[in-house]
Amino acid sequence: MAEEVIIPNIQRKRILEYLKEGKRFDGRALDEFRELGVEMNISENSEGSCSVKIGNTEVYAGVKMAIVTPYADGPAEGTLSVGMELGPMADDDFQSGPPSIDSIEIARVIDRGIRESKLIDFEKLCIVSGEKVWQVSVDLYAVNNDGNLFDAAGLAAVTALANAKIPVYDEKEGRAKHELSNVSVPIRKENMCFNVTVHKIGDAFVLDPTKEEEAISDFRLSMALGDNDGEPMISAMQKGNSGGITEDDMEKILKLVEDKFSEMFKKFSKIATGK
Amino acid sequence: MAKKIESAYKKRVDGRAFDELRPIKAKVGVIPSADGSAMYQSGKTRAIAVVRGPRTLHPKHMENPQRGVLRVTYQMMAFSVWDRIKPGTSRRSQEIGKVSEWALGEIVDLDAFPNSVVDVIIQIPQADAGTRVAGINAAVMALAQAGVPMKEMISAIAVGKMDKTLVVDVNKEEEDFEEGEGPxxxxxxxxxxSNEIALLQLDGKMSIPELKELIKMAKVACKKINDIQTKALKEPGKEITG
Known part of the structure; x- marks a missing residue:
């Protein structure tokens, strides 16, 4: 993604000059997200689905569930799989074909955030121990890329999960029926977590970069953040790109996260739960 | 319609008249980063089409110095149907991409952009039958918005027959109708x-008179669809219903 986007040096220079003064082309503060938007139920054939927008960046998420044999190390636990598609629909630079490393990375980081925050109560997804459990598939599609697909995808995944219902299980047939029950996918609301990515661009630390800002980012640090009594709890991290994080950088990033956490978490929760 | 024939399909599952289209929604300009984009929805079937190009063609050996290349990809999203579809291409999606490419190739003026490619990407977020025709309807609007030179427009519809009853705009429940001659x-x-047929496929059983009648019905339906496409193109960003 970011590595492949080439922008003219003059533009790079201007973005950096702006950031140095704490300004951005679209008038936002460095630590300010673009407007968030959500549309629920984009596919009635899914267990839960949504479209999430951060500015012009848009990601679709849909949850599907299937009955599978559990893994040997978790015979009474459901399973999770997260996939991300970065296809040519979203960006001139994205290609058709098998998942690129960029899409694999996003899917894996989001998967880890959901898993490690214990957002899903996997034990409640067991049907017959050792034999039948629900597999939760979250499929994410980049619809339009204007930067920060990471956070948009993370928010879309959690929003779709938080609103998903389990299909009716037909005990006689031992199969899922083609209808949804009233039972929600077991989400621990208190473990809600969201992906937040901080970019270092020049000397500035930036939240929610646009595509052109992202293109000149030195490094990014993605964090799955949960709420621990008003304090951020980190469940997954991933540093991307080759720029090194100095001690000073790290302190600034963590301070930024601490300062912005309550506001961000509130906004993201409102999207995911409507509250 | 032709003279009355005894048919096991007496009333449509959703109460429509036999020649009635499902409610349509159309909107041009749904993907800001694209050269052209559009959404076309018929009942619960929704297609999004994106046009990128004309642009440099990779791989290079596919370039044609005489005329441009139109490349259509069609994909259903994993959660668009009840049984999850594995993301990526399938034999079905490749075939549909190809027949859609042929249909659109009939109207796009490929001579206008030698050595280049126009990519049309069709995605189906929600499916209730008729996805390929919804995709084509969206793609034509996206091509027009992108300013790709076209000789005329195209509208598409899935017509069909339930037992012996001819119908317009088949939905999924109808596709699964199994009585008599089936669907x-x-x-x-x-x-x-030019009123030409740009795409034609058939699965099932059909007599010649029935096929003739169905093509007539399809042409009437396509006129209505064309009106909506034209309206949507005149007001980008606005959802047109019909």
Whole structure:
């Protein structure tokens, strides 16, 4: 993604000059997200689905569930799989074909955030121990890329999960029926977590970069953040790109996260739960 | 319609008249980063089409110095149907991409952009039958918005037959109708001015008189669809219903 986007040096220079003064082309503060938007139920054939927008960046998420044999190390636990598609629909630079490393990375980081925050109560997804459990598939599609697909995808995944219902299980047939029950996918609301990515661009630390800002980012640090009594709890991290994080950088990033956490978490929760 | 024939399909599952289209929604300009984009929805079937190009063609050996290349990809999203579809291409999606490419190739003026490619990407977020025709309807609007030179427009519809009853705009429940001769599905695309058939497929059983009648019905339906496409193109960003 970011590595492949080439922008003219003059533009790079201007973005950096702006950031140095704490300004951005679209008038936002460095630590300010673009407007968030959500549309629920984009596919009635899914267990839960949504479209999430951060500015012009848009990601679709849909949850599907299937009955599978559990893994040997978790015979009474459901399973999770997260996939991300970065296809040519979203960006001139994205290609058709098998998942690129960029899409694999996003899917894996989001998967880890959901898993490690214990957002899903996997034990409640067991049907017959050792034999039948629900597999939760979250499929994410980049619809339009204007930067920060990471956070948009993370928010879309959690929003779709938080609103998903389990299909009716037909005990006689031992199969899922083609209808949804009233039972929600077991989400621990208190473990809600969201992906937040901080970019270092020049000397500035930036939240929610646009595509052109992202293109000149030195490094990014993605964090799955949960709420621990008003304090951020980190469940997954991933540093991307080759720029090194100095001690000073790290302190600034963590301070930024601490300062912005309550506001961000509130906004993201409102999207995911409507509250 | 032709003279009354005894048929096991007496009333449509959703209460529509046999020649009635599902409610349509159309909107041009849904993907800000694209050269052209559009959404076309028929009942619960929704397609999004994006146009990128004309642009440099990779791989290079596919370049044609005489004329441009139109490349259509079609994909259903994993959660668009009840049984999850594995993301990526399938034999079905490749075939549909190809027949859609042929249909659109009939109207796009490929001579206008030698050595280049126009990519059309069709995605189906929600499916209730007729996805390929919805995709084509969206793609034509996206091509027009992108300013790709076209000789005329195309509108497409899936007509069909449930037992012996001819119907317009088949939905999924109808596709699964198993009584009598069962379901026959005929996706058709019609060009707007020359009134030619740009896409034609058939699965099921069909007599020659029935097929003739169905093509007539499809042409009437496509006129209505063309009106909506034209309206949507005049007001980008606005959802047109019909």
């Amino acid at each position: 026959t599905d005929v996706p058709i695309a019609i060009t707007s001015k």
